[in-house]
Amino acid sequence: MASLRDIKQRIAGVKKTQQITRALKMVAAVKFRKAQQSILQARPYANRLNEIVGHIAHDLDRNLHPLLAERAPARIGYVIITADQGLCGSFNANIIRRAEAEIRAQEGNDVELILIGKKGVDYFGKRGYKVIGNYLKFFKDLSFKQADEIEDIIRESYLKEQLDRIYLVYNEFKSAMRQDVTIEQILPIIPIIPDESKNLVEFNFEPDAVKILDVLIPRYLNVKIWRVLLESYTSEMGARMTAMENATENSNNIINDLTLEYNKLRQEKITSEILEIVSGSEALKGS
Amino acid sequence: MDKVFDLEIITPLSVLYKAKIQHVRLPGVAGYLGIKAGHEPFVTTLTIGEIKANLENNDVKYFATSGGIVEVLPNITTILVETAEEATEINLERALYAKERAERRLAEKTTKTDINRAKLALAKAENRIKVIKKVKPE
DSSP states (O other): OOOHHHHHHHHHHHHHHHHHHHHHHHHHHHHHHHHHHHHHHHHHHHHHHHHHHHHHHHHSOGGGSTTTOOOOOSEEEEEEEOOSOOOSTTHHHHHHHHHHHHHHHTTTSEEEEEEESHHHHHHHHTTTOEEEEEEOSOSTTOOHHHHHHHHHHHHHHHHTTSOSEEEEEEEEEEETTEEEEEEEEEESOOOOOOSSOTTOOOOEEESOHHHHHHHHHHHHHHHHHHHHHHHHHHHHHHHHHHHHHHHHHHHHHHHHHHHHHHHHHHHHHHHHHHHHHHHHHHHHHHO | OOOOEEEEEEETTEEEEEEEEEEEEEEETTEEEEEETTOOOEEEEEOSEEEEEEETTSOEEEEEEOOEEEEEETTEEEEEESOEEEGGGOOHHHHHHHHHHHHHHHHSOOOHHHHHHHHHHHHHHHHHHHHHHHHSOO
16 A cells, blocks of 8 residues: 555656646647637638639639649648647547548559658658658748748649649647648649629639739648648647646646545544554553 | 629738728729629739729728739629738838838849849839828828
């Protein structure tokens, strides 16, 4: 049975852990608030741009622009976004599990991976997948440049026909408690039917469609990747905040249990000491 | 009164403006263009210039923009711009300062990219100054 000292030590240990989880929670909470604000601001622009490009893609002959052109998908690319750190609940595990299931479903096709975040790099790097890009410490200070970097590599691989279809796999931010693993095709661009007018005639373009797409598509890809990076980052911070909150809560419970045990043990010890003294004095009286 | 339609001006940082309007004038790459309700669907790129919107209540709002893209659908016009500011929000002093700085840069002999950047900055600053004068005549 544990001695009083053992229990005391364990309580101290749990308290230390709790200090760490509490600090992590605070840090995550601050970062989360900032990230949440950025994602909420970035979404309207990204979503509308998405729609506009989708409308144009729906309207145009897909062969007019190389990034709209659909090819038989034999080589599939996945951009998998995980975090650099753990301690954020099932955030990383969910992404990895879903991505792996998805890759397995691509039987017969070549699969190439672009990995963002240390967790994904570690996991997929060890398992014999073909990895064409590793990105670590991406989220330290997230900027538009990083979206550029990813955009370059996927656009090039698509145009050079090294990849026929490219998906993004990421956690979409819903709330601090909830993130949804999302798989989204980024190339070729998926057409969107404008829901406003079902009998829509053709779009007019000025100067012409191809010129507009030349300006629009790089921007569109950029904004989309930027948004997805922000989604993932915000989700990560939310997940960490929640996970650390739970951990802090749990250590509270453990401390309570241990304290109870400690007090019981102390009580028992005192009781037995008193008994000893009483029985000792009784014995003396008797003689 | 003309028929009204929805206008949205969205920048990467926010939904800047949303309203029912009768008419909007935009700085297209090939010159200014006007849009009314029921316009045929079309898409074009925008350049540095002024956005002028005639609201439902006949008020007029001015915005300075640095360019972007517009999608026109019969009942909604969406303007996606890099930056835009409503005329009343523009800081005149800052615009004047930016203009002065750009002019100074142009006067100095610098590399070609710097000159292009200075020219662009100058155009943006002059545009802001022009737009602000619409609401604050001297």
